[in-house]
Amino acid sequence: MNIRELLEAQTDKNPDKVFLYFDEQEITYKGFNENINKAANVFLSLGVKKGDRVCFFLPNCPEYLYGWFGLAKIGAVLVPINTNYKTEETKYIVNHSEAHIILVHSSLKDVVDKIRSETPLLKTLLLLGEDTGDRASISFENALQGAPSDLGPTDIDEDDLCEIMYTSGTTGPSKGVMMTHRYWIINGYGYSYPMDVKPEDRVFTCLPFFHANAQGYSTMGALTAGASLIVVERFSASKFWDQIRHYKATVFNYIGAMLTIISKQPESDKDREHRVRAAYGTPAMDKKFEEYMERRFGITFVSGYGLTECGLCLIQPLYGLRKEKSMGLPKQIPSFGFVNEIKVVDENDREVPRGTVGEIAIKNPAVMKGYYKDPELTKKVIRDNWLHTGDQAWMDEDGYFFFADRKKDVIRRRGENVSSLEVETVINAHPKVLESAVIGVPSEFQDDEVKAFVILRPRETLEPLDLIKWCKDRLAYFKVPRFIEFREELPKTPTHRIQKYKLKGEKSDPGKDCFDLQKTGFKLR
Structure with missing residues (x-):
């Protein structure tokens, strides 16, 4: 099955049922599908063909979904761009994906304007939002209004490429994860089945569409179940429960610090005045916090594990035993006729005994197609059809998985992956900096904070805030270091590699004396 077939099958079943709630809009399955067809026709009129890449630089909005599925229906490929990205990050993705078209929100257009001279393949700018007076752009809203709502036949296979999502790398720029139609459909069923999502459910997301969670779990999860999807532009702790009540949400997803922030809101008599029965997210909670949240809000909180490179990973049983700090068991979809295989292996790819820490390896049809234009890295990561995740874990005697550490040099901050190398590259480009090392240090919000150790060039001085401003102009806000410590030297191996493990172990308080x-x-934003 491909995405077009799924969309049209669910529309035939539930034409008048509301699929999408956004702001005050209520869009039925039929209206949703017609708007997707309009978007597909807009792209066709611009010359988009099967396999062509189109960048989206948008906040959460219905047009994001119309455009994504419109591209999918004609066999074209979505390339989402994180809306927090600045010029260098955006330029890299546009050029590396070889996109000829970008759909951008008017609030982000200045970033695109700054890179137009350095993105030679980018020919067409579709604009969403208020008119900026740019005659070189095309209004996406106007184009949608004038496009036909029916779509002719298209030739699409479930193994055709549907999206390239760039995720932070450890040894260089972001890697383009190639996702097929089958990847997204399995991803959706891999959420709706274990979370027991029914047609009467309303799945709420405040997570961004430029990440896999909101696309795969929330959108595809709701679609595969014939349920409804509630979308808000972003997470707001002060508005969260009012939004949940207003839209009558029954299921939501969370990542990173969201629950910690929610838990710090003042307790209220209204804490249980909602219809939410279950919530899914990461990381796994300790028992005390989980029990407090479930007692306070009356919700079953389910933890799991996922990564962009695979659409079917781990989840705790919704109705079974949820072990403390566990990522759960391999997700299974009985009706799909395959087994989701997940194991823990050593450096020689041999499965390790239960209780022994090793690398998580996954084998199922929802593993990515590979990294775009990087066959060597693809071969390194996918070996004998097993995806080697780079994450360390151990499995107990009952088959439950427990996270141990990240093998990869990636910092997890505000629910985002941050490449230490990328931050170091920006810092080292400062004319007064000789060398730097960037690490993740513990945060009060479960994820990491970014800390930079910096060596200046001889006889140079630099105010930390000036370095912050330098980074702010070149990096997304969540990549900018919170802590900066100037040093005379860094610990190194005999071959001059920086020993980051020593930096991480130096202080129990990462903010001391820096x-x-x-x-x-x-303010970074």
Whole structure:
């Protein structure tokens, strides 16, 4: 099955049922599918063909979904761009994906304007939002209004490429994860089945569409179940429960610090005045916090494990035993006729005994097709059809998985992956900097904070806040270091590689005797 077939089958079943709630809009399955067809016709009129890449630089909105599925229906490929990205990151994705068209929101157009001279293949700018007066752009809203709502036949296979999603790398720029139609359909059923999503459910997301969670779990999860999807533009702790009540949500997803932030809101008599029965997210919670959240809000919280490179990973049983701090068991979809195989292996790809830490390896049809234009890395990561995740874990005697550590040099901050190498590259480009090392340090919000150790060039001085401003202009806000510590030297191996494990072990308080951005009041956005 491909995405077009799924969309049209669910529309035939539920034409007048509301699929999408956004702001005050209520869009039925029929209206949703017609708007998708309009988007597909807009792209066809612009010359988009099967396999062509189109970049989206948009906040959460219905047009994101119309465009994504419109591209899918004609066999074209979505390339989402994180809306927090600045010029360098955006330019890299546009050029590497070889996109000829970008759909951008008017609030982000200035970033695209700054890179137009350095993105020679980018020919067409579709604009969403208020008119900026740019005659070189095309209004996406106007184009949709004038497009036909029916779509002719298209030749699409479930193994055709549907999306390239760029995820932070450890040894260089972001890697383009290639996702097929089958990847997304299995991803959706891999959420709706274990979370027991029914047609009467309303799945709420405040997570961004440029990440796999909101696309795969929320959108495809709702679609595969014939349920409804509620979308808001972003997470707001102060508005969260009011939004949940207003839209009568029954299921939601969370990542990173969201639950910690929600838990710190003042307790209220309204805490249980909602219809939510279950919530899914990562990381796994400790028992005390989980029990407090479930007692306070009356919700079953289910933890799991996932990564962009695979659409079917781990989840705790919704109705079974949920072990403390566990990522759960391999997701299975009985009706699909395959077994989701997940194991823990050593450096020689041999499965290790239960209780022994090793690398998580996954084998199922929802593994990515590979990294775009990087066959060597693809071969390194996918070996004998097993995806080697780079994450360390161990399995107990009952088959439950427990996270141990990240093998990859990736920092997890605000629910985002941050490449330490990418941050170091920006810092090292400062004319007064000789060398730097960037690590993740513990945060009060479960994820990491970014800390930079910096060596200046001889006889140079540099204010930490000036370095922060340098990074702010070149990196997404969540990549900018919170802590900066100037050093005379860094610990190194005999071959001059920086020993980051020593930096991580030096202080129990990462902010001691160094610059802490949080104490300055300086705003990154």
